[in-house]
């Protein structure tokens with residue numbers, strides 16, 4: 001069986017926190033690949049800044065370009081409406097029958113798990129791997145796996161805010177993504 005990690009996210013923009021957790025879980029669980037899966041509409045939050053799917057996708061491509069074990073899964077971008085993980089994983093499990101999926105989530109999403117759509121059914125379909133994130137716990141009543149990773153207090157919202165305030169975002173995200181943001185004037189640059 002091929003072992004694949006899925007890192008679902010909004011990636012608005014992708015940052016070093018995403019890349020580090022994907023890489024740490026890849027090695028911790030002997031995964032063959034990690035697929036970064038941008039959502040169409042996040043199930044639980046509103047995207048207040050207008051950002052196009054094509055910009056999010058282009059930034060994600062730049063962010064993972066130098067790692068041959070990372071790729072992008074577009075299943076959610078290709079489906080309209082809210083991106084419920086249960087619906088997506090049903091489709092992916094059907095498409096990739098010989099694949100063992102590990103869905104990677106940070107502490108904020110571990111805390112939110114009880115509210116996920118059809119969580120009990122989803123837990124029977126895939127494994128979750130929780131990683132810690134500053135200010136969040138990884139405690140949950142559910143039976144999930146964990147991975148120790150270096151803690152990084154980086155978030156997409158912090159990057160958007162810094163850009164708006166004219167502060168540096170260097171080293172918080174891959175440099176080609178920083179250049180893309182600056183050249184396109186995203187987030188108010």
Ligand SMILES: Nc1ncnc2c1ncn2[C@@H]1O[C@H](COP(=O)(O)OP(=O)(O)OP(=O)(O)O)[C@@H](O)[C@H]1O
Nearest residue numbers: 008009010011017105106109133152154155156157
């Ligand atoms: N610094 C981090 N440490 C651990 N997990 C993280 C980190 N940043 C993001 N994640 C996890 O990556 C996944 C995708 O995150 P997402 O794309 O929503 O980024 P975000 O930084 O949380 O965005 P925002 O600040 O806009 O809410 C989620 O499971 C989230 O918990």
Ligand SMILES: O=C(O)c1ccc[n+]([C@@H]2O[C@H](COP(=O)([O-])O)[C@@H](O)[C@H]2O)c1
Nearest residue numbers: 008009010039042043044084085116117
């Ligand atoms: O299916 C759900 O109910 C659900 C609720 C919250 C989050 N998720 C998924 O968790 C991943 C991280 O979410 P986000 O909003 O932090 O980008 C992303 O793939 C979301 O679609 C899924």
